[in-house]
Amino acid sequence: MAEHPRLILRNFLSPDTCKELEFIHKSCCTVGYRPNVFSTTVSHLIATNSAHLIMPLVPIRERLKEKVEEHFGCEYELFVEFTGLVSWSKGASIGWHSDDNRDYLKQSGSKAVCYLNSYEVDFTGGLFHFQDGEPSTIAPMAGDVILYTADNRNIHSVSEILEGERTTLTLWFSRDASHDEDAKLLISLSDCSLSSSLDSITSCVPTLASNNMYWFPPEEASRFQSGFDICTARLHVLGFDIFPSCEDCYLSRQDSCHNFLKLLKEPLYLACGDKLLAWEFVNILHALQVMQFYRWKELEIEETAQLKGCCINVNVIPLSELHRQKIDQLKVVLLKDLQLAVTLLGHTSNKKRESFDDELRFSALVCEWESYTLKLRKEMAMSLPYWTAHQSIFSLSQS
Ligand SMILES: O=C(O)CCC(=O)C(=O)O
Numbered sequence: 001m002a003e004h005p006r007l008i009l010r011n012f013l014s015p016d017t018c019k020e021l022e023f024i025h026k027s028c029c030t031v032g033y034r035p036n037v038f039s040t041t042v043s044h045l046i047a048t049n050s051a052h053l054i055m056p057l058v059p060i061r062e063r064l065k066e067k068v069e070e071h072f073g074c075e076y077e078l079f080v081e082f083t084g085l086v087s088w089s090k091g092a093s094i095g096w097h098s099d100d101n102r103d104y105l106k107q108s109g110s111k112a113v114c115y116l117n118s119y120e121v122d123f124t125g126g127l128f129h130f131q132d133g134e135p136s137t138i139a140p141m142a143g144d145v146i147l148y149t150a151d152n153r154n155i156h157s158v159s160e161i162l163e164g165e166r167t168t169l170t171l172w173f174s175r176d177a178s179h180d181e182d183a184k185l186l187i188s189l190s191d192c193s194l195s196s197s198l199d200s201i202t203s204c205v206p207t208l209a210s211n212n213m214y215w216f217p218p219e220e221a222s223r224f225q226s227g228f229d230i231c232t233a234r235l236h237v238l239g240f241d242i243f244p245s246c247e248d249c250y251l252s253r254q255d256s257c258h259n260f261l262k263l264l265k266e267p268l269y270l271a272c273g274d275k276l277l278a279w280e281f282v283n284i285l286h287a288l289q290v291m292q293f294y295r296w297k298e299l300e301i302e303e304t305a306q307l308k309g310c311c312i313n314v315n316v317i318p319l320s321e322l323h324r325q326k327i328d329q330l331k332v333v334l335l336k337d338l339q340l341a342v343t344l345l346g347h348t349s350n351k352k353r354e355s356f357d358d359e360l361r362f363s364a365l366v367c368e369w370e371s372y373t374l375k376l377r378k379e380m381a382m383s384l385p386y387w388t389a390h391q392s393i394f395s396l397s398q399s
Protein backbone atom coordinates (compact mmCIF):
# COMPACT_ATOMS: atom_id res chain seq x y z
CA MET A 1 0.00 0.00 0.00
CA ALA A 2 2.88 2.44 0.75
CA GLU A 3 4.02 2.03 -2.83
CA HIS A 4 0.60 2.89 -4.21
CA PRO A 5 -1.56 4.37 -1.44
CA ARG A 6 -5.11 3.78 -2.62
CA LEU A 7 -8.35 2.18 -1.50
CA ILE A 8 -11.50 0.97 -3.23
CA LEU A 9 -14.75 1.03 -1.27
CA ARG A 10 -17.63 -0.90 -2.77
CA ASN A 11 -21.22 0.27 -2.22
CA PHE A 12 -20.13 3.26 -0.18
CA LEU A 13 -23.14 5.23 -1.41
CA SER A 14 -26.64 3.76 -1.57
CA PRO A 15 -28.36 3.53 -4.98
CA ASP A 16 -30.84 6.21 -3.90
CA THR A 17 -28.07 8.59 -2.82
CA CYS A 18 -26.42 8.11 -6.23
CA LYS A 19 -29.73 8.98 -7.88
CA GLU A 20 -30.17 12.04 -5.68
CA LEU A 21 -26.69 13.33 -6.57
CA GLU A 22 -27.37 12.70 -10.26
CA PHE A 23 -30.60 14.68 -9.89
CA ILE A 24 -28.65 17.61 -8.44
CA HIS A 25 -26.02 17.45 -11.16
CA LYS A 26 -28.45 17.15 -14.04
CA SER A 27 -30.55 20.05 -12.71
CA CYS A 28 -27.70 22.46 -12.11
CA CYS A 29 -24.62 21.61 -14.19
CA THR A 30 -22.68 24.00 -16.40
CA VAL A 31 -19.91 23.41 -18.92
CA GLY A 32 -16.91 21.78 -17.27
CA TYR A 33 -13.16 22.13 -17.19
CA ARG A 34 -12.33 19.73 -20.03
CA PRO A 35 -13.88 18.99 -23.43
CA ASN A 36 -17.25 17.17 -23.18
CA VAL A 37 -17.26 17.44 -19.40
CA PHE A 38 -20.07 19.05 -17.35
CA SER A 39 -19.70 20.14 -13.77
CA THR A 40 -21.63 21.35 -10.73
CA THR A 41 -19.46 22.91 -8.07
CA VAL A 42 -20.70 23.69 -4.57
CA SER A 43 -19.93 27.37 -5.10
CA HIS A 44 -22.07 27.31 -8.25
CA LEU A 45 -24.99 25.85 -6.25
CA ILE A 46 -24.64 28.67 -3.74
CA ALA A 47 -24.39 31.31 -6.47
CA THR A 48 -27.57 30.13 -8.21
CA ASN A 49 -29.87 30.21 -5.18
CA SER A 50 -29.59 26.44 -4.74
CA ALA A 51 -27.44 26.37 -1.62
CA HIS A 52 -29.86 23.94 0.03
CA LEU A 53 -28.82 21.31 -2.55
CA ILE A 54 -25.45 21.02 -0.82
CA MET A 55 -27.19 19.40 2.18
CA PRO A 56 -27.13 15.86 0.70
CA LEU A 57 -23.40 16.29 0.03
CA VAL A 58 -22.48 17.29 3.58
CA PRO A 59 -22.60 13.87 5.32
CA ILE A 60 -20.88 12.24 2.33
CA ARG A 61 -17.98 14.70 2.40
CA GLU A 62 -17.61 14.02 6.09
CA ARG A 63 -17.63 10.23 5.79
CA LEU A 64 -15.17 10.36 2.92
CA LYS A 65 -12.75 12.64 4.73
CA GLU A 66 -12.80 10.27 7.70
CA LYS A 67 -12.09 7.30 5.44
CA VAL A 68 -9.18 9.03 3.73
CA GLU A 69 -7.70 10.17 7.06
CA GLU A 70 -8.07 6.72 8.54
CA HIS A 71 -6.62 4.90 5.55
CA PHE A 72 -3.73 7.29 4.95
CA GLY A 73 -3.04 7.72 8.68
CA CYS A 74 -3.64 11.47 8.94
CA GLU A 75 -6.58 11.78 11.34
CA TYR A 76 -7.89 15.34 11.79
CA GLU A 77 -5.28 16.70 9.40
CA LEU A 78 -7.22 17.08 6.16
CA PHE A 79 -9.36 19.82 4.70
CA VAL A 80 -11.74 19.49 1.80
CA GLU A 81 -10.29 21.62 -0.96
CA PHE A 82 -12.92 21.01 -3.62
CA THR A 83 -16.27 19.22 -3.92
CA GLY A 84 -17.92 18.83 -7.29
CA LEU A 85 -20.32 16.72 -9.29
CA VAL A 86 -18.84 15.94 -12.67
CA SER A 87 -20.05 14.10 -15.74
CA TRP A 88 -18.11 13.01 -18.79
CA SER A 89 -19.91 12.49 -22.07
CA LYS A 90 -18.99 10.78 -25.33
CA GLY A 91 -15.52 11.80 -26.44
CA ALA A 92 -14.20 12.83 -22.99
CA SER A 93 -11.03 11.10 -21.77
CA ILE A 94 -7.79 11.83 -19.92
CA GLY A 95 -4.34 10.28 -20.49
CA TRP A 96 -1.78 9.28 -17.85
CA HIS A 97 -1.44 11.94 -15.18
CA SER A 98 -1.21 12.43 -11.44
CA ASP A 99 -3.64 14.80 -9.77
CA ASP A 100 -0.99 17.09 -8.30
CA ASN A 101 0.18 18.45 -11.64
CA ARG A 102 -2.49 21.07 -12.02
CA ASP A 103 -1.74 24.69 -11.41
CA TYR A 104 -5.09 25.31 -9.84
CA LEU A 105 -4.81 22.47 -7.32
CA LYS A 106 -1.13 22.42 -6.40
CA GLN A 107 -1.74 21.57 -2.80
CA SER A 108 -4.01 18.66 -3.38
CA GLY A 109 -2.96 15.76 -1.20
CA SER A 110 -5.50 13.09 -2.01
CA LYS A 111 -8.61 12.51 -3.96
CA ALA A 112 -11.90 10.61 -3.72
CA VAL A 113 -13.93 9.72 -6.78
CA CYS A 114 -17.43 8.36 -6.08
CA TYR A 115 -19.14 6.74 -9.02
CA LEU A 116 -22.79 7.66 -9.35
CA ASN A 117 -23.64 5.46 -12.32
CA SER A 118 -22.36 2.29 -13.89
CA TYR A 119 -20.11 1.09 -16.67
CA GLU A 120 -21.98 -0.75 -19.43
CA VAL A 121 -25.34 0.26 -17.94
CA ASP A 122 -25.29 4.04 -18.22
CA PHE A 123 -22.20 4.48 -20.40
CA THR A 124 -19.57 2.52 -22.28
CA GLY A 125 -15.84 3.27 -22.27
CA GLY A 126 -14.69 5.39 -19.33
CA LEU A 127 -12.59 2.73 -17.56
CA PHE A 128 -10.24 4.01 -14.88
CA HIS A 129 -6.64 2.69 -15.08
CA PHE A 130 -3.73 2.95 -12.64
CA GLN A 131 -0.38 2.85 -14.44
CA ASP A 132 1.27 0.72 -11.74
CA GLY A 133 0.12 -1.56 -8.95
CA GLU A 134 -3.19 -3.21 -8.26
CA PRO A 135 -5.97 -2.93 -9.15
CA SER A 136 -4.89 -1.78 -12.56
CA THR A 137 -8.37 -1.27 -14.04
CA ILE A 138 -11.57 -0.15 -12.38
CA ALA A 139 -14.94 -0.37 -14.08
CA PRO A 140 -17.03 2.34 -12.38
CA MET A 141 -20.11 1.01 -10.57
CA ALA A 142 -22.72 3.24 -8.92
CA GLY A 143 -21.94 3.59 -5.21
CA ASP A 144 -18.25 2.58 -5.41
CA VAL A 145 -15.49 4.98 -4.41
CA ILE A 146 -11.78 5.13 -5.12
CA LEU A 147 -9.43 6.99 -2.81
CA TYR A 148 -5.83 7.71 -3.80
CA THR A 149 -3.00 10.11 -3.11
CA ALA A 150 -2.58 12.77 -5.75
CA ASP A 151 1.16 12.24 -6.24
CA ASN A 152 3.05 10.20 -8.82
CA ARG A 153 2.54 6.93 -6.94
CA ASN A 154 -0.95 6.97 -8.41
CA ILE A 155 -0.57 7.89 -12.06
CA HIS A 156 -3.89 7.15 -13.74
CA SER A 157 -5.99 7.65 -16.84
CA VAL A 158 -9.62 7.38 -17.93
CA SER A 159 -10.36 5.84 -21.32
CA GLU A 160 -12.61 7.65 -23.74
CA ILE A 161 -16.35 7.61 -23.07
CA LEU A 162 -17.87 5.91 -26.11
CA GLU A 163 -21.53 6.34 -25.25
CA GLY A 164 -23.65 7.80 -22.45
CA GLU A 165 -22.74 10.10 -19.58
CA ARG A 166 -20.41 8.96 -16.76
CA THR A 167 -21.18 10.80 -13.51
CA THR A 168 -19.07 11.16 -10.36
CA LEU A 169 -18.83 13.07 -7.12
CA THR A 170 -15.23 14.19 -6.84
CA LEU A 171 -13.44 15.49 -3.75
CA TRP A 172 -9.94 16.85 -3.33
CA PHE A 173 -8.34 16.91 0.10
CA SER A 174 -5.44 19.03 1.29
CA ARG A 175 -3.36 19.30 4.46
CA ASP A 176 -3.05 23.02 3.93
CA ALA A 177 -5.68 24.93 5.92
CA SER A 178 -5.45 27.85 3.52
CA HIS A 179 -7.00 25.60 0.85
CA ASP A 180 -10.00 24.66 2.97
CA GLU A 181 -13.05 25.27 0.75
CA ASP A 182 -15.37 25.59 3.76
CA ALA A 183 -14.05 29.03 4.68
CA LYS A 184 -14.73 30.32 1.15
CA LEU A 185 -18.11 28.62 0.90
CA LEU A 186 -19.18 30.06 4.25
CA ILE A 187 -18.46 33.57 3.01
CA SER A 188 -20.73 33.01 -0.02
CA LEU A 189 -23.34 31.34 2.18
CA SER A 190 -23.45 34.27 4.56
CA ASP A 191 -24.30 36.48 1.58
CA CYS A 192 -27.43 34.58 0.64
CA SER A 193 -30.56 35.25 2.61
CA LEU A 194 -31.48 31.75 3.65
CA SER A 195 -33.39 32.44 6.79
CA SER A 196 -35.87 34.80 5.18
CA SER A 197 -39.18 33.36 4.00
CA LEU A 198 -38.40 29.77 4.90
CA ASP A 199 -41.83 28.62 3.90
CA SER A 200 -42.01 30.36 0.60
CA ILE A 201 -41.12 28.11 -2.30
CA THR A 202 -40.55 31.03 -4.65
CA SER A 203 -37.52 31.99 -2.57
CA CYS A 204 -36.08 28.50 -3.26
CA VAL A 205 -36.32 28.58 -7.03
CA PRO A 206 -32.93 28.40 -8.77
CA THR A 207 -31.62 31.47 -10.57
CA LEU A 208 -29.41 31.36 -13.65
CA ALA A 209 -25.75 32.32 -13.44
CA SER A 210 -25.25 35.78 -14.89
CA ASN A 211 -22.70 34.84 -17.50
CA ASN A 212 -23.66 32.10 -19.87
CA MET A 213 -22.10 28.93 -18.49
CA TYR A 214 -24.84 26.80 -20.00
CA TRP A 215 -23.84 26.90 -23.65
CA PHE A 216 -22.00 23.89 -25.06
CA PRO A 217 -19.31 23.99 -26.35
CA PRO A 218 -18.04 26.90 -24.22
CA GLU A 219 -15.98 28.31 -27.13
CA GLU A 220 -19.29 29.07 -28.86
CA ALA A 221 -20.86 30.81 -25.87
CA SER A 222 -20.38 34.27 -27.34
CA ARG A 223 -21.15 33.48 -30.99
CA PHE A 224 -23.81 30.71 -30.83
CA GLN A 225 -22.93 29.50 -34.32
CA SER A 226 -23.19 25.89 -33.22
CA GLY A 227 -23.82 23.82 -30.11
CA PHE A 228 -26.72 23.96 -27.68
CA ASP A 229 -28.07 25.31 -24.42
CA ILE A 230 -27.48 22.59 -21.82
CA CYS A 231 -30.74 23.19 -19.89
CA THR A 232 -32.91 23.12 -23.02
CA ALA A 233 -31.06 20.01 -24.15
CA ARG A 234 -31.54 18.19 -20.83
CA LEU A 235 -35.25 18.96 -20.89
CA HIS A 236 -35.47 17.84 -24.51
CA VAL A 237 -33.91 14.45 -23.85
CA LEU A 238 -36.42 13.95 -21.03
CA GLY A 239 -39.19 14.63 -23.57
CA PHE A 240 -40.01 18.27 -22.75
CA ASP A 241 -39.80 21.37 -24.89
CA ILE A 242 -40.07 24.94 -23.69
CA PHE A 243 -42.72 27.48 -24.48
CA PRO A 244 -42.27 31.11 -23.32
CA SER A 245 -45.10 32.41 -21.20
CA CYS A 246 -45.18 36.10 -22.11
CA GLU A 247 -46.91 36.97 -25.35
CA ASP A 248 -44.42 39.74 -26.16
CA CYS A 249 -41.64 37.18 -26.01
CA TYR A 250 -42.45 36.13 -29.52
CA LEU A 251 -39.10 36.75 -31.15
CA SER A 252 -38.39 36.55 -34.81
CA ARG A 253 -35.83 34.23 -36.29
CA GLN A 254 -33.62 37.25 -36.95
CA ASP A 255 -33.37 38.04 -33.25
CA SER A 256 -30.00 37.31 -31.76
CA CYS A 257 -29.38 34.25 -29.70
CA HIS A 258 -28.75 36.55 -26.73
CA ASN A 259 -32.41 37.51 -26.85
CA PHE A 260 -33.43 33.89 -26.85
CA LEU A 261 -31.14 33.21 -23.91
CA LYS A 262 -32.76 36.04 -21.98
CA LEU A 263 -36.00 34.15 -22.42
CA LEU A 264 -34.60 31.31 -20.32
CA LYS A 265 -34.56 33.62 -17.30
CA GLU A 266 -38.25 34.43 -17.85
CA PRO A 267 -41.33 32.41 -16.87
CA LEU A 268 -42.09 29.55 -19.23
CA TYR A 269 -44.28 26.50 -19.79
CA LEU A 270 -43.36 22.98 -20.82
CA ALA A 271 -44.81 20.95 -23.64
CA CYS A 272 -44.68 17.18 -23.92
CA GLY A 273 -45.78 15.38 -27.06
CA ASP A 274 -48.87 17.20 -28.30
CA LYS A 275 -49.80 18.64 -24.88
CA LEU A 276 -48.95 21.83 -23.03
CA LEU A 277 -48.69 21.79 -19.23
CA ALA A 278 -50.50 24.98 -18.31
CA TRP A 279 -48.38 25.63 -15.22
CA GLU A 280 -45.87 28.44 -15.16
CA PHE A 281 -42.26 27.76 -14.16
CA VAL A 282 -40.24 30.71 -12.89
CA ASN A 283 -37.38 30.07 -15.35
CA ILE A 284 -35.77 27.22 -17.25
CA LEU A 285 -33.69 25.98 -14.27
CA HIS A 286 -36.86 25.71 -12.22
CA ALA A 287 -38.49 23.62 -14.97
CA LEU A 288 -35.38 21.48 -15.35
CA GLN A 289 -35.08 20.86 -11.61
CA VAL A 290 -38.70 19.77 -11.26
CA MET A 291 -38.43 17.41 -14.23
CA GLN A 292 -35.11 15.91 -13.11
CA PHE A 293 -36.72 15.40 -9.71
CA TYR A 294 -39.48 13.51 -11.48
CA ARG A 295 -36.91 11.22 -13.09
CA TRP A 296 -35.46 10.48 -9.68
CA LYS A 297 -38.78 9.99 -7.82
CA GLU A 298 -41.04 8.78 -10.59
CA LEU A 299 -42.29 5.64 -8.83
CA GLU A 300 -43.01 7.36 -5.52
CA ILE A 301 -44.82 10.16 -7.29
CA GLU A 302 -47.04 7.73 -9.16
CA GLU A 303 -48.14 6.32 -5.79
CA THR A 304 -48.55 9.69 -4.10
CA ALA A 305 -50.67 10.95 -6.99
CA GLN A 306 -53.15 8.16 -6.35
CA LEU A 307 -53.22 8.59 -2.59
CA LYS A 308 -53.32 12.33 -2.16
CA GLY A 309 -55.42 15.03 -3.68
CA CYS A 310 -53.97 17.91 -5.65
CA CYS A 311 -52.20 20.76 -3.98
CA ILE A 312 -51.98 22.82 -7.11
CA ASN A 313 -54.23 23.23 -10.08
CA VAL A 314 -52.84 22.46 -13.45
CA ASN A 315 -54.50 21.99 -16.78
CA VAL A 316 -53.03 19.95 -19.56
CA ILE A 317 -54.18 21.38 -22.86
CA PRO A 318 -53.68 20.36 -26.48
CA LEU A 319 -50.94 22.27 -28.30
CA SER A 320 -52.21 24.72 -30.88
CA GLU A 321 -50.47 25.36 -34.20
CA LEU A 322 -49.17 28.67 -32.82
CA HIS A 323 -47.75 26.97 -29.73
CA ARG A 324 -46.01 24.47 -31.96
CA GLN A 325 -44.47 27.21 -34.12
CA LYS A 326 -43.07 29.07 -31.10
CA ILE A 327 -41.67 25.87 -29.63
CA ASP A 328 -40.00 24.89 -32.88
CA GLN A 329 -38.60 28.35 -33.36
CA LEU A 330 -36.96 28.31 -29.93
CA LYS A 331 -35.62 24.83 -30.55
CA VAL A 332 -33.94 25.91 -33.77
CA VAL A 333 -32.01 28.57 -31.87
CA LEU A 334 -31.32 26.90 -28.53
CA LEU A 335 -30.64 23.42 -29.86
CA LYS A 336 -28.61 24.43 -32.92
CA ASP A 337 -26.93 21.06 -32.93
CA LEU A 338 -29.74 18.82 -31.76
CA GLN A 339 -27.92 15.65 -32.75
CA LEU A 340 -24.88 16.60 -30.67
CA ALA A 341 -27.12 17.40 -27.67
CA VAL A 342 -28.81 14.00 -27.92
CA THR A 343 -25.48 12.20 -28.36
CA LEU A 344 -23.88 13.88 -25.34
CA LEU A 345 -26.82 14.00 -22.93
CA GLY A 346 -29.47 11.59 -24.13
CA HIS A 347 -28.29 8.07 -23.49
CA THR A 348 -30.92 5.37 -23.99
CA SER A 349 -30.92 4.68 -20.25
CA ASN A 350 -32.57 8.13 -20.03
CA LYS A 351 -35.83 7.09 -21.62
CA LYS A 352 -37.64 9.94 -23.26
CA ARG A 353 -41.19 10.71 -22.15
CA GLU A 354 -43.68 10.58 -25.00
CA SER A 355 -46.61 12.14 -23.19
CA PHE A 356 -47.48 13.75 -19.88
CA ASP A 357 -51.19 14.23 -19.69
CA ASP A 358 -51.97 13.24 -16.14
CA GLU A 359 -52.84 16.41 -14.23
CA LEU A 360 -52.91 14.62 -10.90
CA ARG A 361 -49.44 13.21 -11.40
CA PHE A 362 -48.06 16.59 -12.34
CA SER A 363 -49.52 18.30 -9.29
CA ALA A 364 -48.19 15.48 -7.05
CA LEU A 365 -44.78 16.05 -8.61
CA VAL A 366 -44.82 19.78 -7.90
CA CYS A 367 -45.93 19.15 -4.28
CA GLU A 368 -43.20 16.55 -3.70
CA TRP A 369 -40.50 18.75 -5.20
CA GLU A 370 -41.64 21.67 -3.04
CA SER A 371 -41.62 19.69 0.18
CA TYR A 372 -38.18 18.19 -0.62
CA THR A 373 -36.85 21.67 -1.31
CA LEU A 374 -38.34 23.26 1.80
CA LYS A 375 -37.05 20.40 3.96
CA LEU A 376 -33.49 20.94 2.74
CA ARG A 377 -33.87 24.68 3.08
CA LYS A 378 -34.89 24.31 6.73
CA GLU A 379 -32.04 21.89 7.48
CA MET A 380 -29.65 24.35 5.96
CA ALA A 381 -31.00 27.31 7.90
CA MET A 382 -30.63 25.27 11.10
CA SER A 383 -27.06 24.21 10.31
CA LEU A 384 -25.72 27.55 9.17
CA PRO A 385 -25.22 29.18 12.60
CA TYR A 386 -23.24 26.10 13.76
CA TRP A 387 -21.17 26.09 10.57
CA THR A 388 -20.41 29.77 10.94
CA ALA A 389 -19.46 29.36 14.60
CA HIS A 390 -17.08 26.47 13.79
CA GLN A 391 -15.99 27.83 10.41
CA SER A 392 -16.62 24.36 9.08
CA ILE A 393 -19.41 22.65 7.11
CA PHE A 394 -20.52 19.50 8.89
CA SER A 395 -23.55 17.33 9.44
CA LEU A 396 -25.45 18.20 12.62
CA SER A 397 -27.22 14.88 12.85
CA GLN A 398 -23.97 12.89 12.96
CA SER A 399 -22.01 15.05 15.34
O1 LIG B 1 -13.44 10.23 -13.05
C1 LIG B 1 -12.45 9.54 -12.78
O2 LIG B 1 -12.51 8.31 -12.67
C2 LIG B 1 -11.12 10.24 -12.58
C3 LIG B 1 -11.00 11.53 -13.30
C4 LIG B 1 -9.61 12.11 -13.24
O3 LIG B 1 -8.66 11.42 -13.25
C5 LIG B 1 -9.41 13.56 -13.14
O4 LIG B 1 -10.36 14.33 -13.34
O5 LIG B 1 -8.27 13.98 -12.83
Ligand SMILES: [Fe+2]
Binding pocket: 097, 098, 099, 156
Ligand atom coordinates in the same frame (compact mmCIF):
# COMPACT_ATOMS: atom_id res chain seq x y z
FE1 LIG C 1 -7.06 12.43 -12.29
